[in-house]
Amino acid sequence: MLIAAFLAAAIHWPTITEKKLENGLTVVLVPLPNVPKVTAQLTFLAGRGTGYREHPGMAQLAGRVLTEGTTSRTSKQLKEELRSIGGSMNVTVDDDATTITANALSEFSPKLLALLDDVAEHPAYPKSEVDLAKTNFAQEIEEQRSQPDFVANEQFEKAMFGRHPYGFVVPEPSAIAGITREGLKQFAASHYAPNNAHLIVVGDLQPEAMLEEVHKALGAWKRGTAPPLESPPLPRREKRQIYFVDRPGSVQSTIVMGAAAPPRKSPDYIPLRTANMILGGSFYSRLMLNIRENKGYTYSPFSVADLRRRAGTFWTSASVRNEVTGPTILEMLYELDRMRVLPVTKEELDSAKTYSIGTLALEMESQAGFANRINTIYTYQLPRNFLVTFDEKVNALKPDDIQKSAATYFDTYRGAIVIVGDYTKVKDQIAPFGDVTLIKR
């Protein structure tokens, strides 16, 4: 038999050392010495939708200008110092968190941590940098809105989350002008506090020595009082709604369809993740076999179990030539419903289990990739033994668990379908699937 069932040996995960500093900072250290470098991620629980009703874009701008100067270093000095240690530093602001990711050659790790501390503890928000960032952020949004995938995802988030902070993706460019330097400094002072953060360091390190270095660099940083995460109730959708974003001249329709899913810490996560692999989360998946390899409608259909701290979505997507827009939606709906109505085969499930476990182990190939994985444990409040219990939980799944999961979360009858494309060319193909709201930009 070519197809093997389960992985023979249990995976040997690196030792994870966790320690809370006196200032409340949670420190997590993971040796992964594949190359002489280290990656550090400092994460604050301040997502992009934080305070967006009063100041849309504030969280994103506050994160963006963090690396543009501190009380003792200009932006340029900071970047030159990073260069001298073979380092880089980037800030991302996603639904749940603001994360500073920094890496450098491991021989320079004390310097890397000192720079990370300086940026987090003493951001200066220089006026010229704030002004430039405001202008550039507004222009970048214009640019992002020319990309069909971005437009589709933005509309999908709005459709699924409404006025919940997760429904906010980017501000209207005109709203950015109202953000002030004072406002940004205040945002930083209240949200970027050690007791509202976790620091993950992965790479060529010895935990004890690294803890010492972390303590030296970040131990004197004072506690703050971060406001609690806002978590208003999620909108409940009673029926399917189609949102069509018109993009005249588009030679493809970009389709995103999906429905509400639970938070990542839910016990439903592992069955849903596994169901996703069978539907469209792998190369040999049902969507790929049907609409790519059988019908040739599309290049890369896929699906995602996109589960976050407070809630999630399950969604599937494909970009297809205009003439097959309707037939593709038909097949996507069919594949979603098929998993809700009929059990998956034992062969499919066995394969999905091995794939799920095997690909988790592959994440150990990259310091940044593994840091991201460890970070999910802290950002999404997963059990600390998530990695070591993962294979056991996956292997316990039965076809019935997958069907139940699909029946609950692949429910497009209470979901949203977003299409970005040329409305006049494809509108007749869309009409049979539900009510259409047309959005013109």
Add this chain to the structure above:
Amino acid sequence: MPCRVVALLLAVAAVASAKTVDVPVEYYRLPNGLKVVISEAHTAPTVTVAVYYGIGFRVEPKGQTGFAHLFEHMMFQGSANVKKMEHAKIVEANGGVLNGSTRLDFTNYYETLPSDRVEKALFLEADRMRSLEVSEENLKNQQNVVSEEVRNNVLNQPYALFEWLDLWVNANQNWFNAHNFYGDLHDIEAAKIGDVRQFFKTYYAPNNAVLTIVGDVEPKAVKPMVQKYFTDIPLQSVPERPDINEPQQSEEKRVKQSDKLANLPALAFGYHLPDQESADYPAVVLLNLIVQGDDSSRLYQRLVKEKEISLDWGGGINFELGNEFDYDGPMLLTSRTTYKAGHTGDEILKEVDAVARDVQEHGVTAKELRDAKVRFRSNFYDQLESTFGKANLLAALALFHDDPSRINRIVSAYEVVTAEQIQSAAKKYLLPTNRTAIDRVPEKK
């Protein structure tokens, strides 16, 4: 000069504490000409098996643009003992991932999987090297899929990858370097099954390939497996590579494009580079890091921060297609920037020329040179992090130079570059007459 002494001492101190990486390399050839590279790495319980064929889109048949890439898709359509899509099925059922890609001078196929599954990957790669089985129906299907790929990645996207697709077409004169690498939809749809079979026979031969195995395996355990699966695949007579040399450019080239889908203007430009084996090459690589290697670099600082014209700045050697080492032939040093409405590409090029002139006249500082070497080493280690990254570099060095152990000599070759060499490289290559630029502006709506 006391300050020079201080700088020297610091430099020595930095070198003394620098950790080096030694990549174990076993290299040999099977009687059928297949090059084999095995490299142990035990940090993660994984292995990458990669086969690199010495055929890239640069030398695909004239008049058949996009054929090398279309063919790459056909390699997943079945072989004697593996049906269509079964390749992916087997790899994933064993907990692994797989892919293939077509680049300038090679086409690669690889899988990364738990290391105790290495034999599955070897079986799969050998089966399709020996016995591709394609049908009219599968070809039609993949012509549709590839056409959708081109629509998805090019025709339906703002900027449409102009920074390599269009830049290479405009910067070069030799058809091999100057055609549409992704392919015209018309050419992709015209491909015939006979062309596919002929292309396989011509280029997908063991004597035109490298098999690389990197990861948590023992060489003495995998060698017999390589022997078992690959040794009796017959060699073929592979044609000589056509002449891909590029005549010297003598005048600056400027191209204006309009973009129906973009909201903001963008500029891309490229300078022709010296041969990888030339003495100037390491200096050019470090020069690239100094002018555009990160946010502290001269071009980023000038255009994004000081002049506030550009929104972003990116670029490099083999930009968006690979790195400084995984190609074999004429190359461009590329830059790409999205810039603010109300400015022009001309304004940006004027600033670029001013930055180039400054390096040409005054050279680079000792600090810039020292930092560029650190930056180079750090970036180089990024390539060695994953088993696939290492396999990619080893395969390219074996395919193009018959010497994968070069991987352990690259860093030291860059430590000896001098400021004078960098200045001289700037004088030779960062010239408007050696440059092609495309200014791409939104179509008036």
